[in-house]
Amino acid sequence: xxxxxxxxxxxxxxxxxxxxxxxxxxxxxxxxxxxxxxxxxxxxxxxxxxxxxxxxxxxxxxxxxxxxxxxxxxxxxxxxxxxxxxxxxxxxxxxxxxxxxxxxxxxxxxxxxxxxxxxxxxxxxxxxxxxxxxxxxxxxxxxxxxxxxxxxxxxxxxxxxxxxxxxxxxxxxxxxxxxxxxxxxxxxxxxxxxxxxxxxxxxxxxxxxxxxxxxxxxxxxxxxxxxxxxxxxxxxxxxxxxxxxxxxxxxxxxxxxxxxxxxxxxxxxxxxxxxxxxxxxxxxxxxxxxxxxxxxxxxxxxxxxxxxxxxxxxxxxxxxxxxxxxxxxxxxxxxxxxxxxxxxxxxxxxxxxxxxxxxxxxxxxxxxxxxxxxxxxxxxxxxxxxxxxxxxxxxxxxxxxxxxxxxxxxxxxxxxxxxxxxxxxxxxxxxxxxxxxxxxxxxxxxxxxxxxxxx
Ligand SMILES: [Cu+2]
Numbered sequence: 001x002x003x004x005x006x007x008x009x010x011x012x013x014x015x016x017x018x019x020x021x022x023x024x025x026x027x028x029x030x031x032x033x034x035x036x037x038x039x040x041x042x043x044x045x046x047x048x049x050x051x052x053x054x055x056x057x058x059x060x061x062x063x064x065x066x067x068x069x070x071x072x073x074x075x076x077x078x079x080x081x082x083x084x085x086x087x088x089x090x091x092x093x094x095x096x097x098x099x100x101x102x103x104x105x106x107x108x109x110x111x112x113x114x115x116x117x118x119x120x121x122x123x124x125x126x127x128x129x130x131x132x133x134x135x136x137x138x139x140x141x142x143x144x145x146x147x148x149x150x151x152x153x154x155x156x157x158x159x160x161x162x163x164x165x166x167x168x169x170x171x172x173x174x175x176x177x178x179x180x181x182x183x184x185x186x187x188x189x190x191x192x193x194x195x196x197x198x199x200x201x202x203x204x205x206x207x208x209x210x211x212x213x214x215x216x217x218x219x220x221x222x223x224x225x226x227x228x229x230x231x232x233x234x235x236x237x238x239x240x241x242x243x244x245x246x247x248x249x250x251x252x253x254x255x256x257x258x259x260x261x262x263x264x265x266x267x268x269x270x271x272x273x274x275x276x277x278x279x280x281x282x283x284x285x286x287x288x289x290x291x292x293x294x295x296x297x298x299x300x301x302x303x304x305x306x307x308x309x310x311x312x313x314x315x316x317x318x319x320x321x322x323x324x325x326x327x328x329x330x331x332x333x334x335x336x337x338x339x340x341x342x343x344x345x346x347x348x349x350x351x352x353x354x355x356x357x358x359x360x361x362x363x364x365x366x367x368x369x370x371x372x373x374x375x376x377x378x379x380x381x382x383x384x385x386x387x388x389x390x391x392x393x394x395x396x397x398x399x400x401x402x403x404x405x406x407x408x409x410x411x412x413x414x415x416x417x418x419x420x421x422x423x424x425x426x427x428x429x430x431x432x433x434x435x436x437x438x439x440x441x442x443x444x445x446x447x448x449x450x451x452x453x454x455x
Contacts, residue, residue, distance in 0.1 A: 009331055010137050010146070012163055015113035016104040020127075020154070020176050020185050022089040022120040023097075032443055035083055039355045042085040043180075078208040080352070080387055081313065083443060084122045086183030091123065093174065093187035101196070103188040108169050112189065113137075115161045118154040121442040124179035124389060124416075126153050126315060129172050129189065130200055134162035136323055140412045142398075143331035152323035153179070153312055155391030155416040157440040160323075164189070171197040179314060179389070181205045206314030213387055214301020214420025286383055286422070288347065292361040298351040300385045304422040308403055312389065312418055325401060325415075325423070329408040334400065336428045340379035344370065347383045348390050348417060348439070348448060356447055357386075357439065363447035370437065370452045372429035382415070383422040390417050390444065394452070396435035399425040414440060429454045 024031065034041040094102040106112050114134075118125060128134075128151040135146050138161035152160055166172060166189060173196075174187035181202045188196050288300050311322035350357040359367065372378060380399075382392055391414050392399075398411040402424045409426065417423055431454055438449035 008137070009143055010113075010163065011111065012113035013110040014106065015115060017094070017115045017117065018102075018104075018174060018187060019092075019094050019117045019119050020123075020125050021092045021095070021118075022084075022123040022178075023092055024084075024088045024090070026088055028121075028442070031084060031088065035355045035443055039083065039352050040080070042083065042087045043080065079205060080208065081180035081206055082122065082124075082178065082182065083355075083388070083441070085180055086178060089123065089178075089183065091120075091125075091176065091178055091183050091185035093176065093185045096187070098184060098186040098199075101186040101188055103190050103193065103196070105193065106166055106189055106191060108191060109167060110165070112164050112166065113161060114164060114174075115159065116154055117159045118156050120156050122156065124153060124155050124391075125176040125185065126151060126179060126203075127174070127176045128152075128320065129164060129174050130197075131170075131172050132164045132166060132189075134164055136160055136162050136327075139328055139410060140414060142411045144410055145329045145331055145408065147323065147327045148321070149323040149327070150320035151315065151318075153315060153416070155389065155414060155440070157391055157393050157414040158412075158416070166191075171195040173197040173199050175200055177202050179206070181314070203314065203318065208313055208387060208419065211305065211307070211421075212313055212419040213299070214304045214385065287345070288385075289345075289360050292347055292349055292385070294361065296351050296354075296356050296358060296363070297349045297361045297385070298353065299387065300347075300349075301383060301420045301422075304383050304385075304420055306423065307418055307421040308423070310418065310421070312416075325403050328401065328403050328410040329405055330410045332408075334407055334409040335398075335411065336377055336400070336426070337406075338377045338428075340377050340426055342376075343379040343381060345381045345383065346450075347385050348392070350386045350388075350444075350448070352386065352388075355443075357444045358447045359450055364438075364449035364451075365447075367450055369434070370450050372427070372452060372454045374429055374432055374454055376429050377426060378429065379424055379426050381422060381424045382417045384417040384419055387419045388441075389419060390439040390441065390448065391415070392417055392438070393440045394427065394435070394437045396431045396433065396452070396454070397427050397429060399427060401425045 090097050096102040116127060133148050135148050137146050138144060140159050154160055169191050171188050171190035174189060176185040178184060184202060186199055286304055292300055309324045309326035311324050315322045347360050349361050384390060393414040399413060399415055400409045401412050401415050403410060415423060433454060435452040437452045438445045
């Protein structure tokens with residue numbers, strides 16, 4: 001443990017590191033080759049006949065066909081959440097499988113600091129401790145203004161420090177569900193090593209929405225935004241005639257949105273992206289580079305949005321207060337208040353059926369390094385043109401994540417870019433040398449990777 005020079009801006013009576021990870025006995029090369037051959041290899045959540053009958057009985061045949069037709073036309077699945085799942089992974093808390101579980105002791109009335117680290121290869125976790133509020137005090141090791149939550153999503157390589165204050169003589173479960181609900185990691189906070197707590201049931205497997213695919217929601221019922229699509233209501237309000245799904249569709253398992261872009265050119269050209277979102281970075285319209293067109297990219301977000309206050313797929317409207325990036329404000333003033341001198345757009349791209357990943361359509365092996373001038377302040381806009389969450393990790397320099405308040409911009413080293421969304425951060429190029437910049441999902445980083453050179 002490295003102790004800070006100055007004492008932290010909070011007190012606690014004891015602390016634990018809580019490291020979450022995913023373990024498989026399969027050789028990682030075997031896992032990768034399975035994904036290359038069949039990107040859905042580990043996903044058993046595709047729809048079944050009984051799902052379909054349930055949907056029909058709830059919404060009727062007409063709605064059913066509208067929904068299914070839409071997803072099938074796009075050759076996509078709204079259940080495509082994780083590449084590698086609990087089918088092969090066991091999810092661990094400090095190295096312990098859920099059955100035995102790790103436990104940490106406390107005395108009633110103590111303030112316990114839990115330092116969560118997501119050290120998984122491929123898994124996002126949704127963490128909560130039923131019966132306890134968690135006060136988030138640091139993100140990626142940097143102090144933030146305290147925020148009280150019931151739950152938070154932690155991407156691979158992110159860290160969150162939270163304080164809990166168990167006030168009764170009982171055990172509590174640290175429950176960390178995998179994002180696709182294919183399993184969970186379990187820990188216990190307890191006043192007595194012999195005492196454990198109930199493990200809650202996992203939430204339902206999440207479904208992706210049209211917003212998660214970066215689609216324009218303006219023709220949709222806005223009150224429905226932010227809800228997971230539940231075999232029902234949303235699609236029916238979409239104007240299908242605006243979505244030319246015809247000619248441009250090829251590729252299995254993916255969606256070529258170029259047809260859609262073309263048919264919407266006029267309308268999209270006038271649309272200001274991110275309007276009314278001051279403090280959330282650039283207002284420039286999203287443009288897809290030439291390199292983003294080709295067989296190696298099977299989806300481009302039509303209208304990616306800043307969704308900082310969106311807890312993300314599977315966590316929306318679950319009745320709990322879930323941490324979002326919009327809640328993160330630096331405990332201290334923005335370290336470098338300069339306006340950025342320039343902006344760099346990086347599109348996170350891929351072809352999911354071929355399991356190829358890239359940035360701006362160019363995989364690492366073919367990419368030029370990203371060059372920053374020593375001392376400059378730049379804005380990096382990350383646009384997610386895929387259906388997956390990507391935890392983007394920049395080495396060597398901080399990512400000052402624009403979460404809404406320019407005076408207290410939180411510093412992170414890893415930031416989740418939600419599917420079909422965009423985020424921006426400011427970087428002060430204060431470290432000369434060559435740095436790695438990549439998605440932290442191990443099977444994505446071969447292609448979704450850039451070298452950054454500061455000189
Ligand atoms: Cu990724």
